[in-house]
Amino acid sequence: MEPKNIVLNVNGIEVIYNHVILVLKGVSLQVPEGGIVAILGGNGAGKTTTLRAISNLLEGERGEVTKGSIELRGERIENLTPADLVKRGVVQVMEGRHCFAHLTIEENLLAGAYTRSDKGEIAANLDKVYTYFSRLKTRRNSQAAYTSGGEQQMCAIGRAIMANPSMVLLDEPSMGLAPQIVEEVFNIVKDLNAKEGVTFLLAEQNTNMALKYADYGYIMESGRVVMDGAAADLANNEDVKEFYLGVGGGERKSFKDVKSYKRRKRWLA
Amino acid sequence: MLYRENGQFKTSYRSDQQIFPIAQDRIAIGLLLAVAFVGVPLFASEYLYTSILIPFVIMSLAALGVNVLVGYCGQISLGSAAFMAVGAYGAYNFYARIPGLPLIPTLILGGLCAMFFGILFGLPSLRVKGLYLAVATLAAQFFSDWMFLRIQWFTNDSPSGSVSVNNLKVLGMALDSPMARYLFCLSLLAVIALLVKNLVRGAIGREWMAIRDMDVAAAVIGIRPMYAKLSAFAVSSFIIGMAGALWGFIHLGSWEPAAFSVELSFRLLFMVIIGGLGSVMGSFFGAAFIVILPIALSRLLPTLGDLVGIELSTATVSHVELMTFGGLIVWFLIVEPHGLAKLWSMGKQKLRLWPFPH
Amino acid sequence: MNHKKIGDVVLDVNNISLRFGGVNALTDISFDVREHEIRSIIGPNGAGKSSMLNCINGVYTPQQGSITFRGQTFSHMNSRQVAEMGIGRTFQNLALFKGMSVIDNIMTGRNLKIKSNILMQALRIGPAEREEIAHREFVEHIIDFLEIQAHRKTPVGQLPYGLQKRVDLGRALAMEPQVLLLDEPMAGMNVEEKQDMCRFVLDVNDEFGTTIVLIEHDMGVVMDISDRVVVLDYGKKIGDGEPEAVRNSEDVIAAYLGTSH
Amino acid sequence: MAFFLETLIGGLMAGMLYSLVALGFVLIYKASGVFNFAQGAMVLFAALAMARFAEWFPGWTGIANPVLANIAAFVFAGVLMFIVAWLVERLVLRHLVNQEGATLLMATLGIAYFLEGLGQSMFGSDIYPIEIGMPKDPVFLFDKVFPGGILVNQEDVIAAGIAAALVIALTVFFQKTKTGRALRAVADDHQAAQSIGIPLGRIWVIVWCVAGAVALVAGMIWGSKLGVQFSLTTIALRALPVVILGGLTSVPGAIIGGLIIGVGEKLSEVYLGPYVGGGIEIWFAYVLALVFLLFRPQGLFGEKIIDRV
Amino acid sequence: QAKEQFFPLLSYRTGPYAPNGTPWANGKQDYLKMINARDGGINGVKLTFEECETGYATDRGVECYERLKVHPGVSLIDPQSTGITFALTEKAPADKIPLLTVGYGLSMSADGMAFKWNFEMMGSYWTGADIILQSIGKSLGGMDKLKGKKIALVYHDSPFGKEPIPLLEERAKMHGFNLQLLPVTAPGVEQKATWLQVRQSRPDYVLLWGWGVMNSTALKEAQATGYPRDKMYGVWWAGAEPDVRDVGMGAKGYHALALNGSGKDQKVIQDIMKYVQDKGQGTGPKDEVGSVLYTRGVMIQMLGVEAVRRAQERFGKGKVMTSEQVRWGLENLNLDQKKIDAMGFGGIMRPVSTSCADHMGSSWARIQTWDGAKWNIAPEWYQADEQILKPMVKAAGDKYLADKKMQRREAADCNS
Numbered sequence A: 001m002e003p004k005n006i007v008l009n010v011n012g013i014e015v016i017y018n019h020v021i022l023v024l025k026g027v028s029l030q031v032p033e034g035g036i037v038a039i040l041g042g043n044g045a046g047k048t049t050t051l052r053a054i055s056n057l058l059e060g061e062r063g064e065v066t067k068g069s070i071e072l073r074g075e076r077i078e079n080l081t082p083a084d085l086v087k088r089g090v091v092q093v094m095e096g097r098h099c100f101a102h103l104t105i106e107e108n109l110l111a112g113a114y115t116r117s118d119k120g121e122i123a124a125n126l127d128k129v130y131t132y133f134s135r136l137k138t139r140r141n142s143q144a145a146y147t148s149g150g151e152q153q154m155c156a157i158g159r160a161i162m163a164n165p166s167m168v169l170l171d172e173p174s175m176g177l178a179p180q181i182v183e184e185v186f187n188i189v190k191d192l193n194a195k196e197g198v199t200f201l202l203a204e205q206n207t208n209m210a211l212k213y214a215d216y217g218y219i220m221e222s223g224r225v226v227m228d229g230a231a232a233d234l235a236n237n238e239d240v241k242e243f244y245l246g247v248g249g250g251e252r253k254s255f256k257d258v259k260s261y262k263r264r265k266r267w268l269a
Numbered sequence B: 001m002l003y004r005e006n007g008q009f010k011t012s013y014r015s016d017q018q019i020f021p022i023a024q025d026r027i028a029i030g031l032l033l034a035v036a037f038v039g040v041p042l043f044a045s046e047y048l049y050t051s052i053l054i055p056f057v058i059m060s061l062a063a064l065g066v067n068v069l070v071g072y073c074g075q076i077s078l079g080s081a082a083f084m085a086v087g088a089y090g091a092y093n094f095y096a097r098i099p100g101l102p103l104i105p106t107l108i109l110g111g112l113c114a115m116f117f118g119i120l121f122g123l124p125s126l127r128v129k130g131l132y133l134a135v136a137t138l139a140a141q142f143f144s145d146w147m148f149l150r151i152q153w154f155t156n157d158s159p160s161g162s163v164s165v166n167n168l169k170v171l172g173m174a175l176d177s178p179m180a181r182y183l184f185c186l187s188l189l190a191v192i193a194l195l196v197k198n199l200v201r202g203a204i205g206r207e208w209m210a211i212r213d214m215d216v217a218a219a220v221i222g223i224r225p226m227y228a229k230l231s232a233f234a235v236s237s238f239i240i241g242m243a244g245a246l247w248g249f250i251h252l253g254s255w256e257p258a259a260f261s262v263e264l265s266f267r268l269l270f271m272v273i274i275g276g277l278g279s280v281m282g283s284f285f286g287a288a289f290i291v292i293l294p295i296a297l298s299r300l301l302p303t304l305g306d307l308v309g310i311e312l313s314t315a316t317v318s319h320v321e322l323m324t325f326g327g328l329i330v331w332f333l334i335v336e337p338h339g340l341a342k343l344w345s346m347g348k349q350k351l352r353l354w355p356f357p358h
Numbered sequence C: 001m002n003h004k005k006i007g008d009v010v011l012d013v014n015n016i017s018l019r020f021g022g023v024n025a026l027t028d029i030s031f032d033v034r035e036h037e038i039r040s041i042i043g044p045n046g047a048g049k050s051s052m053l054n055c056i057n058g059v060y061t062p063q064q065g066s067i068t069f070r071g072q073t074f075s076h077m078n079s080r081q082v083a084e085m086g087i088g089r090t091f092q093n094l095a096l097f098k099g100m101s102v103i104d105n106i107m108t109g110r111n112l113k114i115k116s117n118i119l120m121q122a123l124r125i126g127p128a129e130r131e132e133i134a135h136r137e138f139v140e141h142i143i144d145f146l147e148i149q150a151h152r153k154t155p156v157g158q159l160p161y162g163l164q165k166r167v168d169l170g171r172a173l174a175m176e177p178q179v180l181l182l183d184e185p186m187a188g189m190n191v192e193e194k195q196d197m198c199r200f201v202l203d204v205n206d207e208f209g210t211t212i213v214l215i216e217h218d219m220g221v222v223m224d225i226s227d228r229v230v231v232l233d234y235g236k237k238i239g240d241g242e243p244e245a246v247r248n249s250e251d252v253i254a255a256y257l258g259t260s261h
Numbered sequence D: 001m002a003f004f005l006e007t008l009i010g011g012l013m014a015g016m017l018y019s020l021v022a023l024g025f026v027l028i029y030k031a032s033g034v035f036n037f038a039q040g041a042m043v044l045f046a047a048l049a050m051a052r053f054a055e056w057f058p059g060w061t062g063i064a065n066p067v068l069a070n071i072a073a074f075v076f077a078g079v080l081m082f083i084v085a086w087l088v089e090r091l092v093l094r095h096l097v098n099q100e101g102a103t104l105l106m107a108t109l110g111i112a113y114f115l116e117g118l119g120q121s122m123f124g125s126d127i128y129p130i131e132i133g134m135p136k137d138p139v140f141l142f143d144k145v146f147p148g149g150i151l152v153n154q155e156d157v158i159a160a161g162i163a164a165a166l167v168i169a170l171t172v173f174f175q176k177t178k179t180g181r182a183l184r185a186v187a188d189d190h191q192a193a194q195s196i197g198i199p200l201g202r203i204w205v206i207v208w209c210v211a212g213a214v215a216l217v218a219g220m221i222w223g224s225k226l227g228v229q230f231s232l233t234t235i236a237l238r239a240l241p242v243v244i245l246g247g248l249t250s251v252p253g254a255i256i257g258g259l260i261i262g263v264g265e266k267l268s269e270v271y272l273g274p275y276v277g278g279g280i281e282i283w284f285a286y287v288l289a290l291v292f293l294l295f296r297p298q299g300l301f302g303e304k305i306i307d308r309v
Numbered sequence E: 001q002a003k004e005q006f007f008p009l010l011s012y013r014t015g016p017y018a019p020n021g022t023p024w025a026n027g028k029q030d031y032l033k034m035i036n037a038r039d040g041g042i043n044g045v046k047l048t049f050e051e052c053e054t055g056y057a058t059d060r061g062v063e064c065y066e067r068l069k070v071h072p073g074v075s076l077i078d079p080q081s082t083g084i085t086f087a088l089t090e091k092a093p094a095d096k097i098p099l100l101t102v103g104y105g106l107s108m109s110a111d112g113m114a115f116k117w118n119f120e121m122m123g124s125y126w127t128g129a130d131i132i133l134q135s136i137g138k139s140l141g142g143m144d145k146l147k148g149k150k151i152a153l154v155y156h157d158s159p160f161g162k163e164p165i166p167l168l169e170e171r172a173k174m175h176g177f178n179l180q181l182l183p184v185t186a187p188g189v190e191q192k193a194t195w196l197q198v199r200q201s202r203p204d205y206v207l208l209w210g211w212g213v214m215n216s217t218a219l220k221e222a223q224a225t226g227y228p229r230d231k232m233y234g235v236w237w238a239g240a241e242p243d244v245r246d247v248g249m250g251a252k253g254y255h256a257l258a259l260n261g262s263g264k265d266q267k268v269i270q271d272i273m274k275y276v277q278d279k280g281q282g283t284g285p286k287d288e289v290g291s292v293l294y295t296r297g298v299m300i301q302m303l304g305v306e307a308v309r310r311a312q313e314r315f316g317k318g319k320v321m322t323s324e325q326v327r328w329g330l331e332n333l334n335l336d337q338k339k340i341d342a343m344g345f346g347g348i349m350r351p352v353s354t355s356c357a358d359h360m361g362s363s364w365a366r367i368q369t370w371d372g373a374k375w376n377i378a379p380e381w382y383q384a385d386e387q388i389l390k391p392m393v394k395a396a397g398d399k400y401l402a403d404k405k406m407q408r409r410e411a412a413d414c415n416s
């Protein structure tokens, strides 16, 4: 990795849910200042759990980090509250949207700016979010629960941006978004990263997109990091191509033809 | 690794669908039943029967009923004591007005009265949900309080509203000893618990849980919310009504409407939450917790006080008892928000892995 | 490429309009679905795709229009009737029964077919037990088919997102539906998992002849497996036809696909 | 006619007092999604603290001025409620983030028991008066128009005024401030609120403090009318139909609900009661609330219950 | 084995009835302590006791009963609650434990031939209600003046509160007054509607059948609706210091039945001060000693102790009595004025003498009035009208026995 500053250093963490279910079995990863790092992996690999461990949202799921350490700019953060982390600029966009159902879209966004006080800046930021997601502007006054899945996803991402973060943990940002918007979202990520130096750690299933925009990637499988490397290298790796990009053997296989094709079942492990 | 299911292969769906698919569980339950039916009568004192075991068994039955409604069907009810009252007074009326009516049909008739009452007050659940419904069920509670105080007919014109029964017989045997009463209640509990277990692991149970977890999706796959909710109300209030009748007939012998006050409704709700929503086992745990803990505390605390050399007055004991009780509730919830039954199953899971931590 | 037999129209949506306060979720939408075909609905976020399914399902009642299913016309559907007629459904925002195990979730899909009454169920005497086991057997086939054997008894809430989507599909399949409505079944999956899901969908379509209505944002999937595609844009229909035709329609490109596709 | 008006006024005044208790429920529910069954116990705890502090104050300080004693007691009781709020957050809520409604409700029941035991052991189980100088005897208005006049309790009128002021202030707080918005966010989704940096702990302490203050005011007024003893917790049961009728999430709803319930139950008891033997007001209040709910399941002003797929 | 006679004490020191339950329980304990300290027990048999908190709840009460009844040397039980009495009435005969319910419980249980194990001594709700009416009649100048009057009964909506209704109805028929029934939902902290109704119908008298917080609330509401307090008559459970103390001047003029006298100048009270309180062994605070309910507790406990003493006279002095023997003692009490004076109860009560048929022993009471600071007892004693009560008691007892398919006791049973 380039000799950039490491903002986030996850060191061999183990996570257990409910005192019995061991999910992460020693995960280590690093995120450099101003980088975009992707975590890839199949369903249940532990991506979400890793992000929850970092942002300290495990408690509400009755999970806990039992081994290892997490450092943010050299400071141990396992015992901070999520709110403390937001103050330090780390915001998570949770998987499955989690909009405030009874608040309107606009109130949701404003709630995202809870930690900030400058009214002018907040208003400017709100405008920025509305230009990113014009659909939100038209739906600004409806309660979040009554917007479509994609609109809620936009709302969740926009809400995180409202906190003016220095580091964003994105959990499946592309889920349920129309292709145009997916591209839009990744452009926004790139944009924020380039212009404002925001660091991103994203868990994604859309490997194609993720590797296109990220600098570095980690691939997880059943609670372990099984491979990591620069995004470009990963994109050229044969296994990755076959399992995550669907272009094994050079050609993109039509979804129509997967029928007769049985692959190794690894996720059942 | 004592507690393992490894090597216990299921060769048919029938065997996989047993109530206790794991042999160790079956043995444990067998032992438990043996202890309850045979072991306990060997040593239990009258006090143990009348003050601990009988209330525990009857309250378990009531909690089981509440659990069907609250735990399985997700309709929080604060009117459970009203269903008990209807069961008790219903049974009383049949008993007093039909000479020679045997006890078991009497109890069942009481249960049926409660069932109709339950369905009636369950009707709003078709429209009203969640906490709104919970509070609305208090209407049933206060209405029944009033009804049995005010409408003399229900209390067989007893001027005070207090009624009593005696000389109970079951299948020709007099229920005059505490042991007989205990065994009678226990048998009823065992039978009903089995029936409830069958229900909740069958189609109707799945309908209830589906309504509880996500009613819109349930409707889309063809579950009728009305049928599911009202059947839960019916089954639940039938069982609660039976428990109420037992409470009046067997435990109290003589009772007034205040025996089924809103306080009892709350206690029944605690039982299922503390024990574990949606768990038959949880109903027993919850009943044990709520019935036995206060008594244990009121007996233990003075002794504890003596140990550290302070003499506690009854008032202090009961205040400390309230505080300990409240504190323990909170503590258990923090340890395991899903109740004692969950704690139990997690314990089993650990045992399964033992001696490895994961 | 199309070697399966596509039959007559089974589901016909006529001039449906749906409004929520000031939002026109659907405006005068008509399209039809033929027996055995895979019919996709695409469109930008908030276009009204899910709302369309909700209208068919009887979750929403459209202000105007009617739906014809196998010759019967409804202007207002009742969820139960819809289910009885054989229309199954999966949900965009996972509507699984969180507190229940995988098996139980899928078993609820069989509930319409249960004959024994509540008393028989309580006693579990002969027929009730046999019935239960027969359904269980059916459900085990679905579990095998979806390859989730290992998770049978796990509470669904603890499963990762992708597997929950499979269980959702399993529950719908358990109804043995004639028409299956799938709302973004492949969201949140990687390519490999999407391939699995496609396989399931195609198998169902092929082997049981189930008609499928599919909402999906992955154009690769949509274009590869659907027979015909409807395109919605903010409540209006802007395209309908074979995937190729839709892919090349100017309107559709502008409103939804963007230039990169 | 005069008597009808009296009943109406009596109902309105009683309703206003229910509103005060209901307000406590609404506040905590709205701001954290917790249905706080301990509200009744909090009212009593606060009122007892105030009554007893006022009684002990002269002994402690040697100052016999009753006004001063009451003010000091009010402050003491306020501080005590703050401590309660802080402890509740520390020891209970903090550990139950993201749990279901039933669990949280149960936890508040635990708190209620605890407070009841603690309150009685600290402050005793007798009936204690709160003397804040409210006029006890009735006045008779319009005795020119109606024979005998219309009886009105000055005490009730003052109490109603205080309640109204409190409600207006709280409505503004919820709708117009940043904290108000954060509170509503927390109620919807604990985890998401945490994820955007809303400090749950602090929010909860704030809400419970406000609810404690409301409880103190409610307890003071009730106590001054009826004296305080722990059985006053049962007034919480009187406030529940008010809460659901007005809507669990609506501050103004608590007031309107209170008025409707207050009037409804007094009129029913006075005019219907005699035909059926009396004692109907409590269930009548619940049935009244239920009837409203059948038309609006979320209460008159509550937020719509969302169920979507 | 030490010789110990055991007294189970069911009490409630928490909950809505605690303000009244506490002094009552304290009086009972202090009397036992005093007898031990002063006389060394009863003829050398030491008196022991254990308290059990019922919270006034029936099921808790039953648990306490079951817990304490097996204690060696158990004598009798005073449940301190009408509800618990009802429940125990079914159980006590089987356990052969007498129930002593002074001034409360089932009014019909005065009939000893029907209720062998119940001892409702010194008064029932029927005698109480009767006496209030007599006193009202007297203040009007004759019972016939009651004709056309309107009397409202504001009562605790429970068996306790409903007990007096049959007697009042009987008397209403006799004298032609109007009876209005106004139930108050337990525990009675919300009475606005009740008092609005009082204001509407403006009864000439209000009878208050309350307990615990209900009493002071009723007085406060009466004040708030301007109902004259001196037209209000409470039962003896609504006539103690906790009922009026925090109402103060607001309750001035309010009357209540006095089942017993109070004050500190009785000899028994002074003995308690001397042998118990002054040694720092008092159960409650000093200034409560001699209050109405405290004194009632003392008096009730004295009846229990005397029953044991009486039993010893027959079954052996200085022996521990079984509960059955204590029952005989209760049935054969004969405390004449001389004995009462000697024990220091002279200003507290009238003579009591029970028999097999009459378990009440005395049906006399006085009227007391609150002057804003203390209770003042009017000197004249009233006795409930036997002519009215006897047939009512008999009829009710017969119905009870018929329902239960039980027989009246034989006369021969009286000697056992």
Ligand SMILES: Nc1ncnc2c1ncn2[C@@H]1O[C@H](COP(=O)(O)OP(=O)(O)OP(=O)(O)O)[C@@H](O)[C@H]1O
Pocket (backbone or CB within 6 Å): A017, A018, A021, A023, A041, A042, A043, A044, A045, A046, A047, A048, A049, A050, A061, A062, A095, A205, C158, C159, C160, C161, C162, C163, C188
């Ligand atoms: N609250 C929980 N309790 C118990 N187990 C959990 C919980 N949350 C997640 N798990 C388990 O942890 C494992 C990892 O889940 P996680 O959600 O981190 O996966 P993921 O990589 O994010 O998958 P997906 O791509 O489907 O979102 C899964 O096997 C899941 O069953």
Ligand SMILES: Nc1ncnc2c1ncn2[C@@H]1O[C@H](COP(=O)(O)OP(=O)(O)OP(=O)(O)O)[C@@H](O)[C@H]1O
Pocket (backbone or CB within 6 Å): A139, A142, A146, A147, A148, A149, A150, A151, A176, A178, C020, C023, C024, C025, C043, C044, C045, C046, C047, C048, C049, C050, C051, C052, C092, D308
């Ligand atoms: N119950 C409702 N109340 C109010 N508005 C609604 C409701 N349901 C849907 N809408 C609105 O109707 C529009 C269409 O929503 P729908 O969920 O059908 O979109 P969609 O096409 O499925 O979008 P996505 O791809 O993002 O899931 C949206 O703007 C949404 O906000």
Ligand SMILES: [Mg+2]
Pocket (backbone or CB within 6 Å): A047, A048, A049, A095, A171, C161
């Ligand atoms: Mg995930």
Ligand SMILES: [Mg+2]
Pocket (backbone or CB within 6 Å): A148, A149, A150, C049, C050, C051, C092, C183
């Ligand atoms: Mg959608």
